[in-house]
Amino acid sequence: MTETDQPVRVPAHVAIIMDGNGRWASHRGKHRSAGHQAGFKTTRAIVEACIRQRIKALTLFAFSSENWARPQQEVGLLMDLFMHALKSEVAKLHENNVRMRFIGERSAFSEKLRKQMALAEEKTADNTGLELAIAVNYGGRWDIVNAAKALAQQVHEGSLDPDDITLDRFAGYVSLSDLSDPDLFIRTGGEKRISNYLLWHLAYTELYFTDTLWPDFSEAELCEALAFFSGRQRRFGMTGDQVEKINA
Ligand code: FPP
Secondary structure (H helix, E strand, O other): OOOOOOOOOOOEEEEEOOOOOHHHHHHOOHHHHHHEEEEEEEEHHHHHHHHHEEEEEEEEEEEEEOOOHOOOHHHHHHHHHHHHHHHHHHHHHOOOOOOOEEEEHHHOOHHHHHHHHHHHHHHOOOOOOOOOEEEEEEOHHHHHHHHHHHHHHHHHHHHOOOOOOHHHHHHHHOOOOOOOOOOEEEEOOOOOOOOOOOOOOOOOOOEEEEOOOHOOOOOHHHHHHHHHHHOOOOOOOOOOOHHHHHHO
């Protein structure tokens, strides 16, 4: 850590799976909805913490394509919470120069919700601060299939030669193609899985898992994750000696 308490190397892009809201509520004898409410407050605090920590991009998994399988009441409640969050938070995020976007298949959401998402994106489109991406009805496999479909369409139309489908070209068709891949992935709630999150993007990402339930996650623990990241040697397939020479 430096004198200003900043980790030596700050990840440019952090991706988080915010897990453990339900268990947090159950441990307190509360309904799962109380866990999601508390999780929402943590989300707000962590977005602000990321700005303070000079992280450039933050991608949050708010609702997976598999979350529709939850009891209808809980799905409805999460939708209400997203709507409330969009209405109550966007002005403040805009003031803080945050640029917002949503990734995932939106067609499954109500028209009202889709409209609020589009409004949030439009309002913050020219902001130059934190790039905040919220994954909703998102799945990593869906993202890869979408990219494959777009390229297949071009091949079908004759505008693309299959031999020209390179890694770089493919990467241009998955979500967040304008951002660098996440440097650090954080999952709260004790599970050590990627759960169909950014499958394409996490290829070389450092993975940090914690038992802390999302509503209990804090800036202090974010800093622990940043310190963990700072201590990692990222080799991208090279040897440790090679990396040391490059960084010397
Ligand atoms: C996982 O906890 C959490 C979710 C599926 C919803 C995430 C939503 C929030 C954090 C609140 C709002 C966020 C935004 C961006 C408005 P879980 O229910 O799977 O917990 P469990 O594993 O303990 O059951």
